Amino acid sequence: MQQKLFFQDATSNKFWTAEADGTNQIISFGAVGTQGRRSEKQFINAEACLADTEKQIKQKIKKGYVKLAENEVIPEKQASSPDEVGQQFFWRIIEKSNKKRHADWSEYDTEEHIENLAELLSKSGKQKLIQFEKQLQIYLNQLHTAEIAELSIILECDFKKVNETIIFDDSLSDDGFIYFRCWLLLKGQEFFTEISQDINALVNGKYSFNVGDTWGEGLLYVADEAYSVNHDNEDDSEIRDAVSEQFPEVVHYDSMERVMNREPKGGAELQTMYPKLVEEIVRVRS
Structure with a gap:
């Protein structure tokens, strides 16, 4: 399972990607247009890995992040007043x-x-x-x-x-x-x-x-x-x-x-x- 999200406001333009691959969780995040940072975490089983990944995705959405569909690109950020x-x-x-x-x-x-x-x-x-x-x-x-x-x-x-x-x-x-x-x-x-x-x-x-x-x-x-x-x-x-x-x-x-x-x-x-x-x-x- 992989999900990419983005967040844009007057002063921010960032991405956050979560991937659950078996027992391995991969999180990537940073400013749009940069390579960003990457972290990996191992779980005791695939179910725990998926559950934690889905929990993190929900937390990001609660903070204002928006989901991207598969193959959808992050929209260009509009200039803020x-x-x-x-x-x-x-x-x-x-x-x-x-x-x-x-x-x-x-x-x-x-x-x-x-x-x-x-x-x-x-x-x-x-x-x-x-x-x-x-x-x-x-x-x-x-x-x-x-x-x-x-x-x-x-x-x-x-x-x-x-x-x-x-x-x-x-x-x-x-x-x-x-x-x-x-x-x-x-x-x-x-x-x-x-x-x-x-x-x-x-x-x-x-x-x-x-x-x-x-x-x-x-x-x-x-x-x-x-x-x-x-x-x-x-x-x-x-x-x-x-x-x-x-x-x-x-x-x-x-x-x-x-x-x-x-x-x-x-x-x-x-x-x-x-x-x-x-x-x-x-x-x-x-």
Whole structure:
């Protein structure tokens, strides 16, 4: 059995081939257009070899790789726009810097994640840091919605139970809401996409986290901190200022120009609007 796959995005163009030949497994991978690398592994029997090979193929497909039919060639990669490149860079480095993304939620630490992120970003040039900061501001604005504000209230604000009714204190500070949105972004692209579409995705069984740690304030300053590692950055805002100068159309995350889609709800209304979400979170927080 042999299967060839490929992966293309704004910054990648790679192949991955798996072959199960009896008890011998051969894996080849690398950048399209190169010979790549090759590894071989022996298994105790052909069934184990085939099972492991099929498992690896499924894992690659889950990560976005695409199967090629027999004799089919990898299509020519289309040129990506600067925005697409920036988006891919942002999410790749957010997820790469989260060294506990496959660990239990109790092992995750927001500050550790941000420190790892700053270290990785410090190896990038200034324009890459500007791209990162630009995308950060864009995504924070995309999360500036009533639904996300209501999620913040459910996760962070005090509540009381009167008979069977859950009543939330719906006070929400501007700064706290920004830090909450930073925390959401640190969870990665898949989480961001799902939670943006429906906040009930928080309790769909795919995600776990510490409900007592839902602030990611350090993400606001990480690009400038990374820049400061190798450059003088006296006012600590070289990268943020550059985004304002190069991309004036991008609304800053704490600008007065921000407008929500509607007024967020609070009090007892949230239980009616999101019954399962409120039930699950209140159970964990109680």
